[in-house]
Amino acid sequence: MLTGACTPKKDVSAVSEKVPQTHPFTRLMPAPQSAKEIQELLELARVYNEIDMALTGLEELSRLAPAPLNEEAAFRRVELMLEFQYPQAVIETQQLLETYPLHALTPYAHAWLARWWMAQNNDAQALDAFIHVLKHPRLTRELAEEALNSATPIAQRAPEKEAVYWLLSAAEVDLNRQEHWLRAAANRASLDTIFQLQQEKRLEGEALKTFYLHAARVRLMSGQMDEVRAIADILTANMPYDAITQKVEAWASGITQHVTIGALLPLSGKYARFGEEALRGIRLAIASETYADKVDLRIADSESKTAGAVRGYQYLVSNGSDWVIGPLLSEHTEALLPHLVPNIPVISLANQTSVAEASSKLFIHTLAKSVQAAYMANFSWQQGARKAVILSEKSSAAADEAEAFISTFEKLGGEIVEHLTLEDTIDNRSELQALRERSDDEELLAELDDDIALLSAETELEIRIPVNFDAIYIALSGKRVAALAGQLAYVGVHDIPLYGSSRWQDKHLLDDRGRYLSTSRFVNINFPANDSNTLRRMMNAYRETWGVGKPGKLFGIAYDSVLIAAVLGSRLGLQGRDTINGLYDSEGFPGLTGHVRFDKNGVGQKEFEVFTIKRGKLTPAG
Secondary structure (H helix, E strand, C coil): CCCCCCCCCCEEECCCCCCCCCCCCCCCECCCCCCHHHHHHHHHHHCCCCHHHHHHHHHHHHHHCCCCHHHHHHHHHHHHHHHCCCCCHHHHHHHHHHHCCCCCCHHHHHHHHHHHHHHCCCHHHHHHHHHHHHHCCCCEHHHHHHHHHHHHHHHHHCCHHHHHHHHHHHHHHCHHHHHHHHHHHHHHCCHHHHHHHHHHCCCCHHHHHHHHHHHHHHHHHHCCHHHHHHHHHHHHHHCCCCHHHHHHHHHHHCCCCCEEEEEEECCCCCCHHHHHHHHHHHHHHCCCHHHCCCEEEEEEECCCCHHHHHHHHHHHHHCCCCEEECCCCHHHHHHHHHHCCCCCCEEECCCCHHHHHHCCCEEECCCCHHHHHHHHHHHHHHCCCCEEEEEECCCHHHHHHHHHHHHHHHHCCCEEEEEEECCCCCCCHHHHHHHHHHCECHHHHHHHHHHHHCCCCCCCCEEECCECCCEEEEECCHHHHHHHHHHHHHCCCCCCCEEECHHHCCCCCCCCCCCCCCCEEEEECCCCCCCCHHHHHHHHHHHHHHCCCCCCHHHHHHHHHHHHHHHHHHHCCCCCHHHHHHHCCCCCECCCCCCEEECCCCEEEECCEEEEEECCEEEECC
16 A cells, blocks of 8 residues: 555555444355456446447457456446347347356346346336346345345335245345345235245245244234234144244134223324324224224323323223323323323323333333434444444434434444534534544554655655444434535545434435435335335225325324234233233334334334435435
8 A cells, every 4th residue: 555655645545444344245245356358348338438349349259258258248248238228138138148047247137137127117027137136146245235225116116926026035135134024025915925925935944934924913913814814824734833833823813802992192282183193093993893893992182281191091091991092292101100000001102212111011102213213223233334423413302313323323232433413504514524533543543654654755645544433323404414415525434324314304305416325324204105005905994084185104103003902902812911011022013104112111113114315316225
C-alpha cells in the first residue's frame, strides 16, 4: 500500500481488522474473476458502445481460444446480448446453459436471464430464473444478494404459487433469516400449493417442520379449521410421532370453548376516533362462524380519561371477562397496575413498552417505534453488523427509539461506537465531520505512522482510514434522513448500511430521489400491505361490513390482539394461569400486522416488513 502511495495525492485505503467483516453469505463462493482479454471486450461494448465489435471478438474467442477462456467468452457473449436486448439472446443463453450446466458462470447466466425477464415485465419467468440462481451449486455471494434483493419485491406481487416457490428457495440460502422466509411462504401458500409441495417432497428436515407449523398456525389464527385438519393429516402420514405433528393434531381436534373478552377503549372524549377504529378491528376479528357462539364481547368506555380506564377495567372484570384488550394509552395502562386481577391477562395497545415489566398480567402489543428499533437491531445483526453509530434528535420519542436499538444490539453482542444527538438544523456536516474524524481506527493509524515517515517529506499523501463501524441507525424523520445521507457521503462515510424505523416514511424520504440511500433498510408498516390469503379475507369482510374506506394500523393491531385471545381462550381452551403462559409461547402468533412473540417482560416483539430504495422508489428489501 505504501509503495503504491508514493505518487502525489494518491488515495490510500486501509481495511481495519478490528471491524468484523462478517456477512450472511460468507459460506458461499466469491465471484469468479474475468480474463483480461474479455474485460477489454466488455469495456469496448459498455464504455465505447462498440457492441457488435465486442460480440464478434467474444464469438471468435469462444471458437478459437483454449479452455477455459473459450467457455467464459461464450458466457460473456450472451451476457452482452441479453443486456442489449438482442433478439436471439434468450435462445442462445438456454443453449449455453444446456451445454455447461455446472460452469461457474451458469448461475450468472440465470441471473442475466432474470434481468431480461424483469425488463419484459414477466414476473413469473423472472422468479423462475432467480430460483435457478439460488439453487445452483456454484452460487456466489454477490448473486445471492442480487437474487434476494431483486426478487423479493417481485414475489410480493407475483401469483401465489410462484411466490411460494421463490420464498422457499430463499429459505434454503439465507439461513440467518430462514424462519422469516418459511413463515412468509406459509402465509402465502394455499392448501393446494401445500399439497403439491408435499407430493414433490420440496422440503425436508427442520425446514419442512417449520413450514408446516407456520402454515397450520396461521390457519388456526384465522379460524380455518378444516385446513388445519388437512395439514395435520399430511404430518401424520409423513412424521406420525414428531412433536410438531402432535401439536398440530391437538389444534385440529380441539373443541372450541366459551370465552368472554373485554374491550377497554376510549369511545368518548378526545381519543374516541382511535377507540372506534380499534373496536372495529375487534368486532370483525371475532365475527367469523368459528367464534359466533363461543366468544362474548364486553365493551367498556374509558372516556379518554385515566379514572375512566380504571372504572372500565373493574366493570369488565366484575362482568366475567377472561381477557381484556386495551387500553390504548400508556398513562391509562399504568393506572391499571394496582388493580390488575390474577389470571386475567391484559393486552394493552399502548406505545410505552417499559410499563409491561411492572406486572406479569400485563402485555403490550404495539407498532411503536421502540419495537421497530429492537427489530432493526436484530435485523442489522443478522446482516453482519457488529459496530453501530446512532444518530438521533433532541426528543423523548427519538431517545426511546435509539435506546431500544442500543439495548437490543448490545444484548446481541454488538458495540455502540457513538450515539450522536444532532442539532435541529438543515446542515449537520460539521457534526458528521467530527464523527468521521473520531471514527478513524487509531490503532491502524499508529501502525502506519512509522512506515509513512519513511516516505519523502515532499510527497503529498491523502490517507483515508476506514471508519470503525459497520452500521448507522438513524432515529429521525425521512426529510432529515434524505439530507443526512448526502452529508454522510460528503464527509467520507460511504457504503455503510443505514437502518431506521417507519419514522422515515414522512413523504420526504425521496426528496433527493434516494440518491445516497441504496444501502438503507427501514421498517414499513403500511397497513394493509401484503397479499396473504388471510388479509384478502379480512379486506373482503371489511368491505362487506362498512362498504368504503380502508382499515388503519390501529384496526390491524386490535384485530390481531383479539384473535390471540380468542385462539388461546376459545379455540385452545386455556384458562386461568394457562392463559398467561400461552401468551409466552416461543413460536409466537401470526397476524395481519406481522408475527409477534411476547418476551419475558410481556412486550410483543414484532417481525416487520423491511424496505429499501431502488431506482428512486421504495421497494421491499431482500
